[in-house]
Amino acid sequence: MATIIAALFLLIWFTFLFSSKLAYWFVFLLELTLWFTTSYFAVKVLSSGLEYQEIFIDKFYFQPLILKIDKLSALFILVINFTCLTSYIYARKYLEPYQKIKQKFSFLLHYFNFFMLNLSLLLVVMIQQALGFLLVWEIMSLSAFMLVIFESEKPEVIKSGIKYLVQMHIAYFFIIAGFVYVFAATGDFSFEGIKAMTFNSAFVLGIPNSFWFFLLFFIGFGIKAGFFPLHAWLPIAHPAAPSHISGLMSGVMIKMGIYGLIRVLFNFPDLNLSIGLFLFGISIFTGIFGVMSAIVQHDLKKLLAYHSIENIGIIGIGMGVGVLGQVYHQPLVSALGWAGALLHIVNHSLFKSLLFYSAGSVYIKTHTRDINSLGGLIKKMPFTAFSFLIGAVAISGIPPFNGFISEFLIYNGLFQSFKAVSLELPLLMLFGVLGLALIGGLALFCFTKAFGMVFLGTARTPNAEHAIEIEPSMRFAKALPIFWIVSIGLLPIYFYQLVTSVIQDKFPDIAFQNLPIANALHSIGILGLILITSFGVFFVIRNLILKGKQIKFGQTWGCGYQYADAITNQYTATSFAANFARISKPLFHDKSDNISYGENEIFPIPRAFKTHTEDKIENTVIMPIANTLIVWVKKLAVLQTGKIQDYIMYPLIFIILIVLLTITNII
Amino acid sequence: MLSFILILICAIVFPGLIAVTKAKFSGRRGPSLWQPWYDILRLLKKGSIFSTTTSIIFQVAPVINILVLIMAALFIPFTNKYAGFIHFEGDFLLFIYLLALGKFFIIISALDVGSGFEGMGANREALFSMLIEPAFFMIMAALVLLTGHSSFAEMFTTFNLDNSSSILFVVLSCYILLQFSLIESSRLPIDDPKTHLELTMIHEVMVLDNSGFDMALVGIGNALKFSIFGGIIANVVLILWKLPLWSEVLIFIAIELIFAITVGILESFRARLKMIYNSQFVLTISGIAVVMFLMILLLENHL
Numbered sequence: 001m002a003t004i005i006a007a008l009f010l011l012i013w014f015t016f017l018f019s020s021k022l023a024y025w026f027v028f029l030l031e032l033t034l035w036f037t038t039s040y041f042a043v044k045v046l047s048s049g050l051e052y053q054e055i056f057i058d059k060f061y062f063q064p065l066i067l068k069i070d071k072l073s074a075l076f077i078l079v080i081n082f083t084c085l086t087s088y089i090y091a092r093k094y095l096e097p098y099q100k101i102k103q104k105f106s107f108l109l110h111y112f113n114f115f116m117l118n119l120s121l122l123l124v125v126m127i128q129q130a131l132g133f134l135l136v137w138e139i140m141s142l143s144a145f146m147l148v149i150f151e152s153e154k155p156e157v158i159k160s161g162i163k164y165l166v167q168m169h170i171a172y173f174f175i176i177a178g179f180v181y182v183f184a185a186t187g188d189f190s191f192e193g194i195k196a197m198t199f200n201s202a203f204v205l206g207i208p209n210s211f212w213f214f215l216l217f218f219i220g221f222g223i224k225a226g227f228f229p230l231h232a233w234l235p236i237a238h239p240a241a242p243s244h245i246s247g248l249m250s251g252v253m254i255k256m257g258i259y260g261l262i263r264v265l266f267n268f269p270d271l272n273l274s275i276g277l278f279l280f281g282i283s284i285f286t287g288i289f290g291v292m293s294a295i296v297q298h299d300l301k302k303l304l305a306y307h308s309i310e311n312i313g314i315i316g317i318g319m320g321v322g323v324l325g326q327v328y329h330q331p332l333v334s335a336l337g338w339a340g341a342l343l344h345i346v347n348h349s350l351f352k353s354l355l356f357y358s359a360g361s362v363y364i365k366t367h368t369r370d371i372n373s374l375g376g377l378i379k380k381m382p383f384t385a386f387s388f389l390i391g392a393v394a395i396s397g398i399p400p401f402n403g404f405i406s407e408f409l410i411y412n413g414l415f416q417s418f419k420a421v422s423l424e425l426p427l428l429m430l431f432g433v434l435g436l437a438l439i440g441g442l443a444l445f446c447f448t449k450a451f452g453m454v455f456l457g458t459a460r461t462p463n464a465e466h467a468i469e470i471e472p473s474m475r476f477a478k479a480l481p482i483f484w485i486v487s488i489g490l491l492p493i494y495f496y497q498l499v500t501s502v503i504q505d506k507f508p509d510i511a512f513q514n515l516p517i518a519n520a521l522h523s524i525g526i527l528g529l530i531l532i533t534s535f536g537v538f539f540v541i542r543n544l545i546l547k548g549k550q551i552k553f554g555q556t557w558g559c560g561y562q563y564a565d566a567i568t569n570q571y572t573a574t575s576f577a578a579n580f581a582r583i584s585k586p587l588f589h590d591k592s593d594n595i596s597y598g599e600n601e602i603f604p605i606p607r608a609f610k611t612h613t614e615d616k617i618e619n620t621v622i623m624p625i626a627n628t629l630i631v632w633v634k635k636l637a638v639l640q641t642g643k644i645q646d647y648i649m650y651p652l653i654f655i656i657l658i659v660l661l662t663i664t665n666i667i
Numbered sequence: 668m669l670s671f672i673l674i675l676i677c678a679i680v681f682p683g684l685i686a687v688t689k690a691k692f693s694g695r696r697g698p699s700l701w702q703p704w705y706d707i708l709r710l711l712k713k714g715s716i717f718s719t720t721t722s723i724i725f726q727v728a729p730v731i732n733i734l735v736l737i738m739a740a741l742f743i744p745f746t747n748k749y750a751g752f753i754h755f756e757g758d759f760l761l762f763i764y765l766l767a768l769g770k771f772f773i774i775i776s777a778l779d780v781g782s783g784f785e786g787m788g789a790n791r792e793a794l795f796s797m798l799i800e801p802a803f804f805m806i807m808a809a810l811v812l813l814t815g816h817s818s819f820a821e822m823f824t825t826f827n828l829d830n831s832s833s834i835l836f837v838v839l840s841c842y843i844l845l846q847f848s849l850i851e852s853s854r855l856p857i858d859d860p861k862t863h864l865e866l867t868m869i870h871e872v873m874v875l876d877n878s879g880f881d882m883a884l885v886g887i888g889n890a891l892k893f894s895i896f897g898g899i900i901a902n903v904v905l906i907l908w909k910l911p912l913w914s915e916v917l918i919f920i921a922i923e924l925i926f927a928i929t930v931g932i933l934e935s936f937r938a939r940l941k942m943i944y945n946s947q948f949v950l951t952i953s954g955i956a957v958v959m960f961l962m963i964l965l966l967e968n969h970l
Contacts, residue, residue: 378722378723379722396767399765404761411760412760412817415807415808416817418811418812419812419815426812426964427964430808430957433808437801437804441796442797444796448778448789448793449793451778452774452779452786456722456775456781457778457780457781516756517756520756520757523758524755527753530738531734534734535734538733539726545880546879546880549713549715549880550714551715552716552717555718556876557780557782559865566781570782570786571778571782571783575786576786576789577790579794582946
């Protein structure tokens with residue numbers, strides 16, 4: 001595998017020699033090789049249960065760099081490869097309209113970076129030594145940045161890209177700090193080193209030492225994943241990126257943060273209550289905050305980006321249940337939590353990429369992402385509407401699709417804890433149940449709004465009215481995730497076996513096949529099948545009955561008034577969210593911009609009315625801190641004189657200082 | 668299966684009984700007990716009129732809704748004697764999420780007609796059902812806590828009346844379930860099905876444009892939904908005693924009928940809440956459910 005990866009890495013540079021059309025197929029060829037090679041090894045690891053190891057580079061900073069695939073990596077490899085596959089197929093026609101306005105080079109660069117992102121994502125899950133890991137992690141962030149700024153002629157896209165890049169590097173600093181801490185304590189610069197960590201029982205601010213160590217990694221990986229309050233880059237970068245990249249970033253790249261956290265937690269020697277409580281609590285808040293922000297959002301891709309935050313919250317709840325179960329010695333609770341979290345990672349990569357592709361299809365055909373200017377697209381783009389509907393039902397956690405299965409596992413973990421005779425664990429899990437139930441209800445609220453306003457009713461603007469269905473290759477790219485969404489929903493037992501085989505080593509005492517939940521999943525699959533078939537039969541019968549009757553078509557009921565304008569008399573996304581906005585006032589502030597009438601304005605001039613929602617948490621908690629920081633950093637800018645003499649002087653002072661301190665034996 | 672048949676039987680008399688009770692309390696003779704079914708039969712025979720704005724969603728939704736409700740009815744066990752037709756570990760999760768599936772489609776079908784009225788109803792339904800959802804989960808969590816099992820059938824068969832918290836559970840959960848079913852089926856005090864102004868409706872305004880066969884399906888669905896919740900309440904009450912089968916069947920039906928009459932009485936003497944207070948009311952019910960769970964948790968741990 002190492003030779004193939006090395007060869008592909010050399011070949012990819014030839015991309016720049018081709019025309020943009022040929023380059024697509026050339027990169028496709030390289031991608032196919034990459035997918036087949038890595039997936040082959042991943043499947044082998046999952047089926048045989050044996051880890052795969054290979055030396056990648058003999059001497060990489062004094063030690064060999066090893067590619068290692070264990071079951072966890074294998075699961076992630078399959079998720080990465082599948083999402084990259086659909087994303088790349090989708091990209092071809094999605095980028096076509098840009099060919100008129102953009103130069104050839106930007107396409108070549110895009111394909112090149114797509115390959116680099118794919119490769120670095122795979123290497124991130126395969127390399128466990130810190131130095132190599134950090135290197136590919138950086139390549140991942142950089143290539144993703146290049147992909148995000150594809151529409152670089154728009155200033156706001158560049159601005160979003162820079163914001164993303166800056167936040168990624170803040171995260172990078174924390175991850176480095178975490179690894180350096182491990183190295184200093186154990187002499188092992190890798191994930192494995194965490195296993196050998198020993199924590200003294202010292203408390204800092206009343207919290208055990210190990211928690212502060214965990215916090216370093218949590219901030220680092222949490223920024224990537226988008227945990228509250230580290231989520232700020234998600235709703236900025238996702239709308240700016242081309243849709244197939246949004247799907248890829250949301251479906252896979254943010255999961256790398258989760259991957260890192262899982263690695264840290266799986267290797268953690270001393271999981272204590274503070275870590276579990278922190279992870280669990282912040283995940284519940286992340287989930288609820290994400291979906292609440294999504295409801296008041298009217299930019300379709302921003303809405304989906306906030307939903308990614310929500311789903312990271314759900315995955316985090318699963319992980320929190322996993323950790324808390326371990327802390328309270330309830331292996332079954334813990335196992336179900338982990339299994340649910342892992343399955344939700346797979347599920348989210350499927351329905352979120354599908355939803356982003358659908359949103360992208362809407363954008364590319366109507367040139368707007370504003371939900372309030374769309375409508376009635378189900379008649380113009382039936383397949384896109386269908387795919388969005390499947391994604392919407394799945395992401396709301398509603399059967400018979402895959403979202404329900406992973407939430408079912410997490411719920412079962414939570415309810416399992418109520419069987420334990422203790423006070424603390426059920427009390428904590430209560431918040432998990434309430435949180436998940438609320439998130440589920442809110443997601444339903446949000447996606448009925450999104451689907452209803454974008455695809456149903458009457459078109460609100462000419463753009464939406466003249467939309468046409470997308471090209472077959474894009475439809476094919478969307479059919480692939482739909483296939484797996486339905487498969488997981490109808491045959492959950494096999495995917496349960498898949499995720500439980502990943503955690504089996506951690507829970508050697510649990511026979512996952514014989515748990516009652518395995519039976520339950522079996523029944524759920526069968527019931528889903530029955531539901532779908534009986535729906536088909538019943539719908540045909542209904543249509544046969546209706547055939548014999550008089551069917552008329554007319555206007556929508558308008559209280560007896562026929563002449564109302566069908567477009568303006570519809571409910572809008574803003575009004576749909578209005579009653580929710582009222583009860584969520586402590587968190588969000590609905591602002592409307594309008595100009596009031598002037599005193600001498602006898603004949604009113606034409607005016608527009610616009611509403612937008614402000615995030616109060618961002619305004620009152622995050623912005624003041626950021627602003628204070630900016631003030632202090634600006635004071636430091638005194639050093640930035642712009643004179644080259646000064647810049648030479650600084651290192652000189654530094655060197656003299658070092659020499660002096662060494663002579664005087666201070667360091 | 669027994670409970671499924673009983674639920675179907677009760678669903679038949681349910682809407683008529685509510686109407687009759689309301690008529691009696693307002694001093695009218697009222698319609699026949701079977702009037703709602705005459706209406707539904709007439710609707711089944713009628714042709715349909717569809718808005719030109721609608722799409723396939725509008726036609727699919729009533730079918731999905733009724734199927735989901737039939738499937739949900741199969742989950743309900745019959746006291747501690749018979750398990751529901753469908754039962755497995757954590758089945759109540761599928762039960763509640765199946766209802767959500769039906770709701771999802773009814774809501775988007777309301778948005779499908781592109782009318783301000785229907786949008787209004789859809790949005791209210793989505794909000795209130797979201798806020799009440801935790802209440803049901805809390806009742807189930809309390810049952811898991813009391814019995815140590817997590818499926819409908821096992822929870823009701825192994826329910827132990829010996830400890831003091833059981834009575835507390837039965838009383839409180841009956842109250843919560845009553846309110847829960849009123850909110851879920853859009854009755855007073857959240858929504859008045861007999862109101863005549865589109866602006867103040869919730870459920871009725873969502874199906875404003877349905878007609879003929881589809882409207883009949885919606886009507887049957889409403890009756891069935893009520894009867895399913897009545898069935899759960901009957902189960903909760905019946906765990907108080909261990910009785911022979913025939914008397915349990917009679918009591919099951921009696922409780923369902925009393926439930927219908929209670930709804931009728933409540934609707935006769937209660938005014939609809941102001942729309943903006945609805946979410947507070949719904950959240951309060953969820954809050955009571957959480958308090959109930961906490962009380963049982965404390966009592967069970969013998970503190």
